Each structure stands twice: as C-alpha cells, then as structure tokens.
Amino acid sequence: MDIALHFFDEYVGDRLYAALDNPFAHHAPVAASKLSFDASSPSAALSSLSAYLGTLPSLSSLPRDHIVRQSLSLYGITYIGIFLLYFSVATFSYYYIFDHRMKHHPRYLPDQVRKEIMFSLDAFPVLDLLTLPWFVGDVRGHSMLYDSVAEGPFGQRGGALPWVYMAFSAALFLWFTDFAIYWVHRWLHIPFLYKRLHKPHHKWIIPTPFASHAFHPVDGYLQSVPYHLACYMFPIHKYLFIGLFSFVNFWSIFIHDSDMLCGHPLEHYVNGPAHHTLHHIYFTCNYGQYFCWADKFFSSFRIPAKGDDPLLAVLAAIEKKKADAAPAERATALESSTGGEGSEGGEGASDSGIEFGSEEEGSAKTEAAAVADAPAAGRPRREGLRARK
Known part of the structure; x- marks a missing residue:
C-alpha cells in the first residue's frame, strides 16, 4: 500500500x-x-x-508519514480501490460470463442484483475500517514486505536464488491463505457464527458476480485476515503481494458466476465457480478458496456433477409454468371457439381443439427457445455441456 x-x-x-x-x-x-x-x-x-x-x-x-494522515489517506484509497474493482470486474463477469438464464431459477430472488450491490455498498465502509490497521502497519514498516530482490531473502547472494524464493513465496502465500480461509470459512458455518455473520452471504442461493462482496462486514474481514497476516509471517516482495492480493479479489468475484462446467480434469484440484456454486446451494461442502485439497482431506469435498447443474431447475420451472398455464389457456380457447352459431360452432369447437394443440406446442417451443436464447455471452462451453447431457 x-x-x-x-x-x-x-x-x-x-x-x-x-x-x-x-x-x-x-x-x-x-x-x-x-x-x-x-x-x-x-x-x-x-x-x-x-x-x-x-x-x-x-x-x-501533518507530514506525509504522520499516522493520522496515513490512516485517513489509506482509508480513502482502500474504499475507492475496492469500489472500482468491484464494479468493473463484477460488471464484466455479469455481462460476459454469468449465464442470464439463471435468473429464471426458482431460488433467484426478485431484484437480486440490486440487492447484492446495495448489501456490498453497506459493507464496504465498515470492512475498510476493520482492515485499516493492517495497511497502516504495512506502510509503517511493521510487515515483512520488501522493496527489491536484493533486500529479500538470499538477495545478497545474487543469481537465481532470490527469484526462486519469490516463486516459493507466491506458492506459500496461496497455500497458507487457502488453508487458513478454509478453516475460517468452515468455522463461520458453526450455527452460532453462521446465524450472526455468514448467513447474509448465503441469502444468494443462485449468486451473481455482484454477490462476491455482499456479506456482513465482519464476515468479510475474518475471511480477509489470512491475506493480511501472510506478509507478517514470511517475507514477500511488495509488488508480488499487490499482484496476489489483486488476484484473490478477482477470484472471489469470478467464482460467484454460478457456472457449472463439469468434466474438466482440473475440477479435482481447483475450487472453481462450479464448486462454489455447489457451496451456495448445499452449504456444507467446498469451503476452500482456490484449491480442493483441504476439502478432500477434511471430508467436505463435493465434485461438480451434471445432475447438480442449477440450470436444470430453470428448465424444470419453465416446464411447470407451461403445465400450470395449459388448463386455463385450453378453457379460454374452448370458450372462444363455442361463440359461433349451431353446429358450425360445434365443429368450430372440435377444430379449435385441434388447432389449440398446435398453438400450445408452438407457444411451448417459443418459450423454450426464448430461454435457450437468453443472454449467455461467452458460453459456448455451457452449450456444449447441454449437448453432452
């Protein structure tokens, strides 16, 4: 910072x-x-x-290094930064990755995107205040961040060793934060903490990318602590830390796009959007952040399966809607067809019944086509998944 x-x-x-x-x-x-x-x-x-x-x-x-000035500045920088990152990345993911057919899911809330955004905006001020001491500690030299390769571990030896350590520190950061967040996340599902802190985030059963930061501010802070703690536990280059810190924020947004891509070899190792979608639906699985190893080791892993795809519920809901509407439409059609005179009206009723059948079929095809053609930009892989099913 x-x-x-x-x-x-x-x-x-x-x-x-x-x-x-x-x-x-x-x-x-x-x-x-x-x-x-x-x-x-x-x-x-x-x-x-x-x-x-x-x-x-x-x-x-106040001079630049005065703690009051630094605190005020860092609070403003952090707030503006998370605001810009949230809206830019979540908007991109929402329009180009998120499958908009998911908005027909029975558990997708009315006006959900607006609610997710407002919930996030309410959380930002408190969340930034809670994380402020970590950033103040960083800029005042209390962390183990270093400015150049020469200042880091093995920097005086030169050669490739300092760069090898940088690669190692990146891997260590990912391993440490993934393991720590797994347990923070799992503890937040303890009933006492879940009801008071984590439940608001699970309000979004079918999340959009805007749900990524729609949580109780204390919940968000607790899950961010491992990221801040890492640079106080082992040396890490400050530019590398900024890159990794930005990456985890991008990752947090992209895993909330409700994607259910199945059958990829990496799904056994990487905790992607499909895994996190299952977490939002079933609550007690896939607590990890980037990887699956902790979930596997501690028996909370659920691999994405084609039958778990929430889009199936969308299609089922549309079929139910058609079935519920059919009797009323048939009665209306029959009433309209009997409005003629004498036997011609009777024949009309018979003919109308036949015609209604074809109209209903056409209506059903039109509605199904509308759902199939609903915005799903950037999703040829999802259509491929449907074909494999």
Whole structure:
C-alpha cells in the first residue's frame, strides 16, 4: 500500500491536506494545564476547550508519514480501490460470463442484483475500517514486505536464488491463505457464527458476480485476515503481494458466476465457480478458496456433477409454468371457439381443439427457445455441456 500512498500524496494528498485547516486555530491557544471546565458555565467551558483544540496541528501541517494522515489517506484509497474493482470486474463477469438464464431459477430472488450491490455498498465502509490497521502497519514498516530482490531473502547472494524464493513465496502465500480461509470459512458455518455473520452471504442461493462482496462486514474481514497476516509471517516482495492480493479479489468475484462446467480434469484440484456454486446451494461442502485439497482431506469435498447443474431447475420451472398455464389457456380457447352459431360452432369447437394443440406446442417451443436464447455471452462451453447431457 505504500506505493498507492506515495502516488496519492504526490498527485492528490499534498494539495488536499494543504487546503484543510484546524477549524479551532483562530482561537488564542492555551496550555492544557490552564484548562478550566466550569459546570455552571457551559459556554465558558466550550470556549476553553476550543482554545485548547486550537493548539493542535491542522491537517495541512501533518507530514506525509504522520499516522493520522496515513490512516485517513489509506482509508480513502482502500474504499475507492475496492469500489472500482468491484464494479468493473463484477460488471464484466455479469455481462460476459454469468449465464442470464439463471435468473429464471426458482431460488433467484426478485431484484437480486440490486440487492447484492446495495448489501456490498453497506459493507464496504465498515470492512475498510476493520482492515485499516493492517495497511497502516504495512506502510509503517511493521510487515515483512520488501522493496527489491536484493533486500529479500538470499538477495545478497545474487543469481537465481532470490527469484526462486519469490516463486516459493507466491506458492506459500496461496497455500497458507487457502488453508487458513478454509478453516475460517468452515468455522463461520458453526450455527452460532453462521446465524450472526455468514448467513447474509448465503441469502444468494443462485449468486451473481455482484454477490462476491455482499456479506456482513465482519464476515468479510475474518475471511480477509489470512491475506493480511501472510506478509507478517514470511517475507514477500511488495509488488508480488499487490499482484496476489489483486488476484484473490478477482477470484472471489469470478467464482460467484454460478457456472457449472463439469468434466474438466482440473475440477479435482481447483475450487472453481462450479464448486462454489455447489457451496451456495448445499452449504456444507467446498469451503476452500482456490484449491480442493483441504476439502478432500477434511471430508467436505463435493465434485461438480451434471445432475447438480442449477440450470436444470430453470428448465424444470419453465416446464411447470407451461403445465400450470395449459388448463386455463385450453378453457379460454374452448370458450372462444363455442361463440359461433349451431353446429358450425360445434365443429368450430372440435377444430379449435385441434388447432389449440398446435398453438400450445408452438407457444411451448417459443418459450423454450426464448430461454435457450437468453443472454449467455461467452458460453459456448455451457452449450456444449447441454449437448453432452
């Protein structure tokens, strides 16, 4: 975060803080020892307090490395960053990866996308405040982040060894955070914690990418702790850390696209969108973040199967809707056909019954085609899956 903080101060922060001033600075300063608070005279007490506050430094006088200025800046940077990342990546995933036919699923909520977005926006301010101490610690040098290869482990030896360590630290970061988040996530499913923290995220049975950050802020914070803790446990290059930290945020969004791609060899090793879709549907499986090994080892793994595809429920719901509507449509058609005179009306009724059958079939085909042709951009693989079924 020190990189982001540097550029913020260079192009925004210095000008911003220079424009701010201590609102009490116009009062004549007094020493704290001479403060007097007379309970019988509130106005005098307030005047005395204002005079003391006037002795405090204004924000414009705070140097770049002052902890108050750093904290305020980092909070703003983090909030803007997560806001931009969330809306850019989730919007892309929603329009180009998410299968919009899933919005016909019986458990897809009315106006769900708006609700997911509003829930996320409500969580961001508190979540950013909870994570702020980690970022302040990073920029003040309390973590094990290092700036250059020469400053890292084995950096003085030169050669390939420092680069080998960088690759090792990336693998260690993924292994450590995956294992830690597995247990944080699984503990959040303990009834006591689930009801109070994690249940809001499972409101989205059929999630869209906008559900990725739609959680209780404490839930989101607890699942983010392993990422922040990693750079306090072992040395890691700060640019590598930024890349990995960005990757896990992208990953968190993409695994919420409700995709059920099955039959890929990596599904035994990588905890992808299909695995996380099953977690949202069945709750007690696939707690991992990127990999499947922890779920397999601790007996919570459920491999994606074609029969688990929630799109099957979408198609079943449409068939049920057609079946429920058929009697009413048939009665309307018969009533309309008997509106003629004499035997011609009777013949009309008979003919209408035959005609209705073909109209119903045509209507059914039209509705099925509409669902099949619903936006599913970027999904030739999903259509291939349907063919294999």
